[in-house]
Amino acid sequence: MKKVEIEKxxxxxxxxxxxxxxxxxxxxxxxxxxxxxxxxxxDYVVARQFSIEVAAASDGVVVAPSVCYGLSHQFKHFPGTLTIRPSTFEALVRDVCEALIGHGFKKLVLVNSHGGNEASCDNVAREILDRHGVSMGMIYPWSLAMHLGRGMPDLYENPAKAFGHGAEPTISVMMHLFPGQVDESRVAAGTRKPTTEALKTLSATRVQYQGFPLGLYRYSDEVYDNGASADPTGASAEKGKIVFDRMVEYGIGAVGELRGLLGQRQ
Ligand SMILES: [Zn+2]
Structure with a gap:
C-alpha cells in the first residue's frame, strides 16, 4: 500500500x-x-484525513504530521478548547515549513481546516516567500461546503440553517470519520442568548450597523448557549461520507492545480 504520511x-x-x-x-x-x-x-482530524485521502489518490503528494493546535480564543470558555497564541502558532507553522524547505522541498501546501487560523497562515506564507523565495499554497477543505452549499445544493435545501460553527456538515463528517463515537443524544441546535437589537447580529468579531460590519470582539459563549451557531440536527454518518468524499474529490483537483501553479513563477 502506498505510503503517503511522512510520520510512517x-x-x-x-x-x-x-x-x-x-x-x-x-x-x-x-x-x-x-x-x-x-x-x-x-478541525485537525478533518484536515489530516482529507490530506491523507487526497495524497493517496494522487501521484507525488505526501502529508506532513499535523499542526493540531491553533487559534480559538473566542471559544476558550468551553471546556476542551485548547487555544494557543498567534505568535506561537505562526512560529510553529513557519518552523515546520522551514524544516521541509531545508530538506529541499519546494511545493508546500497548508491544508487549514479552521477559519480562525487563516490570517496567521497568510502571514507565514508571505514570510516564507520573502525569506526563501518559496511560493506556498493553501487549501480550506470546507470551502466546497462553506460557500452557501454551492458545492452541495442537492444536500442542503436551507444552507443558512445548516451551515455555521458546530453545524450539520461538521457533525455528519465526524460521525463518518469516528463511527459510533459522536453521542447523537447530545446533537442540538444552538440558540442565541437574549440580547439587544444591535447585538443580535453579533458574531465572534463582527456586529452589523446599517447592514455593514463593525469590529466587536466577544467570546462565543456570550452569543450562543451551547457553542453551536446553527442547527446540526439531522446529521448522519451517511451524509458525512457524501460530504467528505466530495471534499476529497475537490481536493484532488485543487492540489493538482496548485502543483502546476507552484511550479510557475513569472
Ligand atoms: Zn474551527
Whole structure:
C-alpha cells in the first residue's frame, strides 16, 4: 500500500522523494468546542484525513504530521478548547515549513481546516516567500461546503440553517470519520442568548450597523448557549461520507492545480 504520511516514512524514504515536484500537504487545525456533541479535535482530524485521502489518490503528494493546535480564543470558555497564541502558532507553522524547505522541498501546501487560523497562515506564507523565495499554497477543505452549499445544493435545501460553527456538515463528517463515537443524544441546535437589537447580529468579531460590519470582539459563549451557531440536527454518518468524499474529490483537483501553479513563477 502506498505510503503517503511522512510520520510512517524513514529518512531513506524521504531522501528518495523528488524534492522539486513532490507536493507536501501540511494539515492544520485547532482544538476547540464544536457544540455539545462535536469532537474538539474536529478541525485537525478533518484536515489530516482529507490530506491523507487526497495524497493517496494522487501521484507525488505526501502529508506532513499535523499542526493540531491553533487559534480559538473566542471559544476558550468551553471546556476542551485548547487555544494557543498567534505568535506561537505562526512560529510553529513557519518552523515546520522551514524544516521541509531545508530538506529541499519546494511545493508546500497548508491544508487549514479552521477559519480562525487563516490570517496567521497568510502571514507565514508571505514570510516564507520573502525569506526563501518559496511560493506556498493553501487549501480550506470546507470551502466546497462553506460557500452557501454551492458545492452541495442537492444536500442542503436551507444552507443558512445548516451551515455555521458546530453545524450539520461538521457533525455528519465526524460521525463518518469516528463511527459510533459522536453521542447523537447530545446533537442540538444552538440558540442565541437574549440580547439587544444591535447585538443580535453579533458574531465572534463582527456586529452589523446599517447592514455593514463593525469590529466587536466577544467570546462565543456570550452569543450562543451551547457553542453551536446553527442547527446540526439531522446529521448522519451517511451524509458525512457524501460530504467528505466530495471534499476529497475537490481536493484532488485543487492540489493538482496548485502543483502546476507552484511550479510557475513569472
Ligand atoms: Zn474551527
Amino acid at each position: 516514512m524513514s529518512w531513506t524514504d524521504m531522501r528518495d522523494l523528488d524534492k522539486e515536484d513532490t507536493v507536501v500537504l501540511i494539515p492544520i487545525g485547532t482544538v476547540e468546542q464544536h457544540g455539545p456533541a462535536g469532537p474538539v479535535g474536529s
